[in-house]
Amino acid sequence: MSSFLGIELGTRALRSFQNALNVTGHNISNINTPGYSRQRAVMQSTPPLVLGGRLIAGTGVMTHQIERIRDLMLEQQVNYSTSQQSRFTAAYQQLRQIEGYFNEPSEQGLSQRMTELFNAFSELATRPDSLTVRQTVIQRLNAMTSTFRDLDRNMEVSDAQLQETAVNKVREINQIATEIARVNERIRAATASSAPANDLTDQRDQLVARLSQLAGARVSYAQDGSVMVFVGEHTLVQDYQAIPLPTTLDVANNALTGTSTSIHITQGELRGLFDSLNNLRSYRADLNTLANTLISEFNTTHQAGFDLNGNTGLNLLTGTGAGDIRLSDDITGPERLAAASLVDTPGNGDIARALSDFRTTSLAALGNTSLTSFYTTLVGRAASEIQTYKNGQESQKLIVEHLQNLREAVSGVSLDEEASNLVRYQRSYQAAAKMVSTFDSLIGDLLTYVAPR
Numbered sequence: 001m002s003s004f005l006g007i008e009l010g011t012r013a014l015r016s017f018q019n020a021l022n023v024t025g026h027n028i029s030n031i032n033t034p035g036y037s038r039q040r041a042v043m044q045s046t047p048p049l050v051l052g053g054r055l056i057a058g059t060g061v062m063t064h065q066i067e068r069i070r071d072l073m074l075e076q077q078v079n080y081s082t083s084q085q086s087r088f089t090a091a092y093q094q095l096r097q098i099e100g101y102f103n104e105p106s107e108q109g110l111s112q113r114m115t116e117l118f119n120a121f122s123e124l125a126t127r128p129d130s131l132t133v134r135q136t137v138i139q140r141l142n143a144m145t146s147t148f149r150d151l152d153r154n155m156e157v158s159d160a161q162l163q164e165t166a167v168n169k170v171r172e173i174n175q176i177a178t179e180i181a182r183v184n185e186r187i188r189a190a191t192a193s194s195a196p197a198n199d200l201t202d203q204r205d206q207l208v209a210r211l212s213q214l215a216g217a218r219v220s221y222a223q224d225g226s227v228m229v230f231v232g233e234h235t236l237v238q239d240y241q242a243i244p245l246p247t248t249l250d251v252a253n254n255a256l257t258g259t260s261t262s263i264h265i266t267q268g269e270l271r272g273l274f275d276s277l278n279n280l281r282s283y284r285a286d287l288n289t290l291a292n293t294l295i296s297e298f299n300t301t302h303q304a305g306f307d308l309n310g311n312t313g314l315n316l317l318t319g320t321g322a323g324d325i326r327l328s329d330d331i332t333g334p335e336r337l338a339a340a341s342l343v344d345t346p347g348n349g350d351i352a353r354a355l356s357d358f359r360t361t362s363l364a365a366l367g368n369t370s371l372t373s374f375y376t377t378l379v380g381r382a383a384s385e386i387q388t389y390k391n392g393q394e395s396q397k398l399i400v401e402h403l404q405n406l407r408e409a410v411s412g413v414s415l416d417e418e419a420s421n422l423v424r425y426q427r428s429y430q431a432a433a434k435m436v437s438t439f440d441s442l443i444g445d446l447l448t449y450v451a452p453r
Contacts (some may be wrong), residue, residue: 076219196346307336
């Protein structure tokens with residue numbers, strides 16, 4: 001073997017071990033970088049040299065590639081579980097806020113206001129001629145209807161805020177899609193020129209992970225390093241092009257509209273917002289049903305009675321639902337309350353008693369439950385759904401933590417392992433340097449012997 005070949009062999013080893021040291025240093029530098037995947041210098045022997053037609057001599061080593069350590073299947077499992085966790089978390093947080101509007105149980109809640117009103121009617125039934133008791137009934141009616149309106153107004157505001165938040169999430173998704181398309185182009189260009197694109201791929205996977213949190217993105221990997229990204233039935237990213245999602249919400253169907261087909265959202269924060277909106281609208285519809293039934297039943301009963309002046313046919317409440325329920329204009333004073341079932345009988349409290357009995361009377365419009373039971377069921381349903389989302393969040397959190405630990409074991413940087421690699425590559429580098437020095441010395445000796453004297 002030529003001594004010059006020996007120097008080349010040692011030089012190749014020096015370059016390869018230098019590359020390995022650089023990769024190890026890069027890993028250590030990025031140990032706290034979110035989404036970073038550790039890298040590894042993959043070495044392979046260089047093509048052999050045939051000597052004399054029969055002898056094959058090795059020519060050293062070279063760095064074949066800088067490999068990015070990543071388990072794509074595990075990565076997809078993490079993204080899917082994260083999207084489910086994000087859905088439950090978003091819905092749980094929003095529904096907890098909505099539950100706070102009910103303010104139950106408390107002295108300011110609608111349940112307490114209704115109880116106070118029924119108690120006031122009960123007292124009016126025993127003292128129908130008392131203006132003080134009548135004034136108390138009016139105060140209780142105003143307090144109850146005000147609570148209805150406040151609750152409906154809070155739900156209306158929350159509905160608008162949730163829609164705005166959902167639209168902003170869609171806009172964020174579209175922005176991320178544009179960034180992924182750009183990174184796709186850079187990765188494909190790097191791959192075509194045989195340049196490493198590991199850090200770019202980490203950057204892209206971070207963007208895909210955020211998309212998974214937002215809307216449960218699915219990914220298809222191409223041979224050139226680029227990806228296609230899907231949200232529901234929609235192709236969000238293809239090659240260098242981002243195809244934005246529409247921002248029109250179809251809440252009832254958990255979908256986005258504005259294209260030829262609806263795009264159904266099944267995962268991520270966006271689905272959690274859809275869940276919250278649907279639950280909120282269900283609560284609000286039930287609240288309106290309760291208010292409408294209360295207005296109808298109270299008015300029907302009250303119209304059949306007589307006030308202290310002998311007037312009849314008076315409405316007690318007015319409005320079309322929880323948003324505008326209030327005391328009727330017919331009730332201009334406490335004497336206008338109809339408590340008696342007979343005219344000119346101020347001591348008769350049959351109508352007041354009938355109004356009080358609505359506390360427990362089953363009504364067909366409410367599914368054969370009473371006013372108070374219907375509202376209690378509504379509040380209980382909200383609490384139950386919140387607990388369901390909380391349980392889902394906690395369950396998915398454990399799954400995500402387990403999968404992230406598995407991913408960290410595969411892709412994460414271990415200081416102990418990298419320190420060991422540093423020592424190993426350093427010693428290898430020193431040995432290669434010694435080999436070059438040795439061959440250099442041999443060449444010097446050879447030149448000394450063959451040089452003319």
